[in-house]
Amino acid sequence: MKEIKGGQDMLEFIRSRRSTRAFAESPVDQDLTEMVLEAGRYAPSGGNSQTSHFLVIRDRQILDKLALLVREAFADMEITEGMYPSMANSIRLSKGGKYVFHYNAPVLILAANRKDYVNNLADISCALENMMLMANALDLGSCWINQLKWLNEDQRLLCLERELGLRDGERVYGALALGWPSSGAPLREPLPRKGNEVTWIG
Numbered sequence: 001m002k003e004i005k006g007g008q009d010m011l012e013f014i015r016s017r018r019s020t021r022a023f024a025e026s027p028v029d030q031d032l033t034e035m036v037l038e039a040g041r042y043a044p045s046g047g048n049s050q051t052s053h054f055l056v057i058r059d060r061q062i063l064d065k066l067a068l069l070v071r072e073a074f075a076d077m078e079i080t081e082g083m084y085p086s087m088a089n090s091i092r093l094s095k096g097g098k099y100v101f102h103y104n105a106p107v108l109i110l111a112a113n114r115k116d117y118v119n120n121l122a123d124i125s126c127a128l129e130n131m132m133l134m135a136n137a138l139d140l141g142s143c144w145i146n147q148l149k150w151l152n153e154d155q156r157l158l159c160l161e162r163e164l165g166l167r168d169g170e171r172v173y174g175a176l177a178l179g180w181p182s183s184g185a186p187l188r189e190p191l192p193r194k195g196n197e198v199t200w201i202g
């Protein structure tokens with residue numbers, strides 16, 4: 001990425017962050033992964049709570065096990081009217097037996113926080129956006145992964161997450177798939193904004 005000097009460069013950089021959903025198998029170097037995590041850790045938090053907890057999964061067997069448990073959990077669910085379309089899609093694909101929620105990325109960062117903390121989702125959201133921007137700066141691909149949040153009370157997943165280091169009272173509120181894009185470089189074409197309205201007052 002080119003150097004960011006001023007506001008316009010920053011805006012262009014933010015606009016160039018896009019989701020990656022196809023990853024190369026190659027691992028991500030430790031120092032780059034640490035930079036992404038540091039960007040997440042330096043996100044703001046409500047009341048400076050700093051209670052986010054990041055679990056970095058790079059073990060293929062564990063990633064496969066997570067994908068299996070997620071697939072099985074969704075396969076047991078039914079699509080209902082008015083359901084969030086992405087969730088309905090996860091259920092549909094899981095019933096077909098082919099669903100891999102993390103796109104086989106070589107790194108999956110679970111963003112957990114305290115279940116009883118009012119800003120749990122807000123704090124990890126700031127962290128995830130910071131991490132996605134840092135990944136973009138490093139030419140890495142990334143994508144927000146939401147399925148483990150939807151299933152964050154599933155007992156089999158909770159059991160595995162606890163084995164991985166999730167603490168009592170914590171739940172997963174989001175995740176980040178991270179890796180080298182299979183296309184070689186992340187997509188950087190800005191996605192036009194039709195929504196996200198602005199109302200000016202004064």
Ligand SMILES: Cc1cc2nc3c(=O)[nH]c(=O)nc-3n(C[C@H](O)[C@H](O)[C@H](O)COP(=O)(O)O)c2cc1C
Pocket residue numbers: 017018019020021086143144145146147191
């Ligand atoms: C709260 C949230 C949840 C998301 N969940 C998923 C997800 O589970 N899987 C996925 O592939 N993308 C997910 N995304 C990525 C969005 O689909 C993506 O940001 C959106 O389509 C715009 O595309 P862009 O990121 O390339 O600009 C999520 C994004 C956000 C902010």
